[in-house]
Amino acid sequence: MEIARIGIVTISDRASRGQYEDKGGPAIYAWFTRVLTSPWQAVAKVIPDEQQQIEAVLRELSDEAGCSLIVTTGGTGPALRDVTPEATEAVCSKMMPGFGELMRNASLKYVPTAILSRQTAGVRGKSLIVNLPGKPSAIDDCLNAVFPAIPYCIDLIAGSYLEANPEQCKIFRPAHAMRK
Amino acid sequence: MEIARIGIVTISDRASRGQYEDKGGPAIYAWFTRVLTSPWQAVAKVIPDEQQQIEAVLRELSDEAGCSLIVTTGGTGPALRDVTPEATEAVCSKMMPGFGELMRNASLKYVPTAILSRQTAGVRGKSLIVNLPGKPSAIDDCLNAVFPAIPYCIDLIAGSYLEANPEQCKIFRPAHAMRK
Amino acid sequence: MEIARIGIVTISDRASRGQYEDKGGPAIYAWFTRVLTSPWQAVAKVIPDEQQQIEAVLRELSDEAGCSLIVTTGGTGPALRDVTPEATEAVCSKMMPGFGELMRNASLKYVPTAILSRQTAGVRGKSLIVNLPGKPSAIDDCLNAVFPAIPYCIDLIAGSYLEANPEQCKIFRPAHAMRK
Numbered sequence: 001m002e003i004a005r006i007g008i009v010t011i012s013d014r015a016s017r018g019q020y021e022d023k024g025g026p027a028i029y030a031w032f033t034r035v036l037t038s039p040w041q042a043v044a045k046v047i048p049d050e051q052q053q054i055e056a057v058l059r060e061l062s063d064e065a066g067c068s069l070i071v072t073t074g075g076t077g078p079a080l081r082d083v084t085p086e087a088t089e090a091v092c093s094k095m096m097p098g099f100g101e102l103m104r105n106a107s108l109k110y111v112p113t114a115i116l117s118r119q120t121a122g123v124r125g126k127s128l129i130v131n132l133p134g135k136p137s138a139i140d141d142c143l144n145a146v147f148p149a150i151p152y153c154i155d156l157i158a159g160s161y162l163e164a165n166p167e168q169c170k171i172f173r174p175a176h177a178m179r180k
Numbered sequence: 181m182e183i184a185r186i187g188i189v190t191i192s193d194r195a196s197r198g199q200y201e202d203k204g205g206p207a208i209y210a211w212f213t214r215v216l217t218s219p220w221q222a223v224a225k226v227i228p229d230e231q232q233q234i235e236a237v238l239r240e241l242s243d244e245a246g247c248s249l250i251v252t253t254g255g256t257g258p259a260l261r262d263v264t265p266e267a268t269e270a271v272c273s274k275m276m277p278g279f280g281e282l283m284r285n286a287s288l289k290y291v292p293t294a295i296l297s298r299q300t301a302g303v304r305g306k307s308l309i310v311n312l313p314g315k316p317s318a319i320d321d322c323l324n325a326v327f328p329a330i331p332y333c334i335d336l337i338a339g340s341y342l343e344a345n346p347e348q349c350k351i352f353r354p355a356h357a358m359r360k
Numbered sequence: 361m362e363i364a365r366i367g368i369v370t371i372s373d374r375a376s377r378g379q380y381e382d383k384g385g386p387a388i389y390a391w392f393t394r395v396l397t398s399p400w401q402a403v404a405k406v407i408p409d410e411q412q413q414i415e416a417v418l419r420e421l422s423d424e425a426g427c428s429l430i431v432t433t434g435g436t437g438p439a440l441r442d443v444t445p446e447a448t449e450a451v452c453s454k455m456m457p458g459f460g461e462l463m464r465n466a467s468l469k470y471v472p473t474a475i476l477s478r479q480t481a482g483v484r485g486k487s488l489i490v491n492l493p494g495k496p497s498a499i500d501d502c503l504n505a506v507f508p509a510i511p512y513c514i515d516l517i518a519g520s521y522l523e524a525n526p527e528q529c530k531i532f533r534p535a536h537a538m539r540k
Contacts, residue, residue, distance in 0.1 A: 078454060078456060078516050078517055080518075082454070094262070096295070096296065096298060097277075097281075097284075097298065097300075098297060100458075101284065101295070102295050104457075104461065104462075108462070112509045112531075113508075113509040113512050115459055115506060116456065116458065116509055116513050118455070118456060118457065149292045149295050149296055153293070156257055156296070157259060158260075170292075171292075172293050274442070276438060277461075277464075278460075278464045278477060278478070281461055281464065281475070282468070282475050303438050328472035328473075329472045329473045329476055332473050333438050337439060352473050
């Protein structure tokens with residue numbers, strides 16, 4: 001079975017300068033470690049909130065590193081430096097509005113400011129790119145909400161086959177798409 | 181009373197080559213036959229997942245055939261050949277994001293992969309264009325969810341007056357918009 | 361404490377010609393008067409459904425009048441003259457999709473035609489621009505739904521500090537963002 005590559009991109013001016021410990025990236029890594037049962041490896045990056053640089057890293061993780069899934073953390077709010085959704089849209093050929101809708105909905109159960117997140121998702125080649133929030137607890141809420149649909153989405157774009165521990169996260173795949 | 185025209189566009193490479201029976205188009209036709217009580221006629225097309233061709237058919241059904249409502253089935257997923265939403269957006273002057281949001285929400289009750297549908301809706305001239313899923317059961321769920329708002333939407337864009345059997349689908353129209 | 365400026369823009373052909381009493385603008389003014397406890401002043405405008413004119417007024421209220429919040433009422437439906445969302449998007453550097461999603465969801469509790477509203481929100485400089493419906497009762501439903509997130513959103517874009525009476529509307533601000 002091939003080893004799936006998952007890009008984990010922390011987008012934060014302060015974390016990229018080392019002024020702040022990156023908590024989002026490790027939270028994502030911990031979530032996948034707990035949930036995934038198929039072989040995978042992480043390709044992690046920590047970069048500042050610069051649109052050109054974010055676009056370059058997303059392109060590299062998709063086109064060169066061959067990541068089937070790329071998740072970002074940070075930069076989705078309304079502030080001047082928050083440009084992660086714009087960078088994501090710039091590199092994707094297809095946008096997937098249902099991801100942002102469901103993640104905001106899931107976060108709204110905890111905090112009314114969930115609507116301030118502009119997080120989105122899209123497809124570039126054989127990679128699904130998903131924006132997650134910056135805060136570790138919100139990252140878990142969002143991954144719990146959308147990950148059930150992610151393995152089948154990656155099947156449909158000819159990426160790697162992902163499997164999850166059903167006690168941690170119940171993924172859904174139509175019967176015809178399952179490998180024995 | 182004028183006869184409303186409804187375009188039903190099946191978008192599928194395999195169905196358009198005859199390799200696959202078109203099930204989406206007939207499911208839509210059956211739904212309208214069951215629900216509508218005002219006179220209507222269908223203009224049905226089966227075409228491949230080619231963006232230019234989809235755009236041309238949508239333009240023709242709106243500008244020449246005078247369809248007040250055009251529904252598509254198929255081509256809304258994340259796969260390379262899925263380009264129905266892009267074609268829809270290309271021919272519309274106004275997008276209606278509430279349709280996609282509500283259809284994904286309705287489908288989420290049945291399957292977590294509902295967020296993979298990129299279906300949208302928009303207005304071109306006097307036509308409302310709505311993307312539906314490819315699967316017949318999901319078509320019904322989506323029409324049940326959004327159709328209550330469709331007749332009044334078509335009133336607002338100066339299309340034909342549609343009426344429905346309230347036991348099949350409760351449409352909503354403000355009192356001032358009702359014809360006796 | 362500085363006096364926050366709030367732009368209230370009624371967008372209606374008939375109201376701008378005096379053929380129709382503007383009810384949306386006063387409903388918004390009444391809502392803020394009831395809810396806000398920090399000092400504020402309104403800058404009100406009534407203009408026709410002309411995209412260029414709407415854009416010019418939004419730019420003026422943001423760039424010259426220094427409004428931290430600009431709310432519009434009217435022009436968000438599917439009809440030919442409804443162009444408020446397009447004007448809003450044209451003047452904003454960032455779109456905030458969560459506002460439209462939540463407002464449509466809130467209105468759906470009352471009327472299935474809520475999905476016909478194309479209302480959106482976005483950021484221009486230090487101003488948050490939010491489209492509200494035209495109908496006074498729907499205005500209240502929408503402000504009740506999204507206002508809890510608005511003061512913190514305005515903090516994040518370096519606008520004025522807004523405070524609300526918690527018995528009227530429970531705003532949310534993380535502890536680190538609160539002024540004593």
